[in-house]
Amino acid sequence: MQKEASFVKIIKEHEGVIFKITTMYTDYRDDQKDLYQDIVYQLWKSFDSFRSESKISTWMYRVALNTALTRLKKSKRMGNSVPIDQVILKQTENYDPEFEERLKIVYKHVKELNVIEKGLMLLLLEGKKYEEIAEITGLSPSNVGTKISRIKQKLKKQIIKE
């Protein structure tokens, strides 16, 4: 029960991270829900092997991104699906449609990148340092730097095109 309680606590603390990853890697609500469940399941599975040598967030990003990539290879959506048309789900009093629109532009640009670049960009937007990105992705910090500068160039081109 102790294990379950600490797992639930961690998931609750980081549910926003899982939400952002699932939104990044899916286009439809059903897929997003499935991926969300898959990530939570994979986190539970690897919870025993998680050692506090690395930060909880590093472990979470690593498992969540791996799950997203694996699922992406397998998934083929059939039939009618509801697209993700809103990033901020709850209409709170602070809800700003204009902000939502700008956010959609961010997602649109990032979604145009390939799967690996998407993951790197997400980590960059999350404010991670190159060293931490390297730890999460298994790339070397210099490789991360090179890839990120390429991504930045790619994004610039995309933005200029519009």
Place this chain on the structure above:
Amino acid sequence: MEIEEMKALWSEMSDQLEQQKKLTNEIIMSMTQERYTNKFKTITRYESFGALLCLAIFLFILYHINKLDTWYLMTCGVVTLLFISILPILTLRMLGHIRRFNILNKNYTEVFIEFQKAKKNLLRVQKLSVYASFIIMFCAAAVFAKIFGDKDFFMIDRGPKEYVVFAFTIVFVYFFSRWGLRSYTKITQSAEDVVKELED
């Protein structure tokens, strides 16, 4: 839009997401168990379909069991009924057993060991059933000859034509049994793959 602007928007979004947390303890844990159970959904569906087919044949024979009017035809009927009822039940029980594991209390090594045990038993039964299928072939032929044509399979006068048909049937049963065993091995293998996936 510059990267820095993107970062600022992202950070604002993260703040808003922080405020709209909606997962409860129950949702998180049921998500985990549900994901495990779902992994066996497809294979259970196929197996259930096969079991239904066997059930239909079982009921059909049972309905006409009175037509089997000699002790040896009745024995054939009972053997056939046993054959088509035990195998699907065994398979579905094995899958049901694995699906019902509470993975929140068990670890994956335990799940894997249990599965291997169940798989070994099932395949043993399947192999036995390949040999048994030759006996079943006679039993089923006798049962269906009586039910459909009111003929006693063991008393029919046989000419060369009947023997040729008989030889073909043996060859057919041989390949059919082999195909059946391979299918079972494949099915249990894919269930095993699912269990192995849990270990990754």
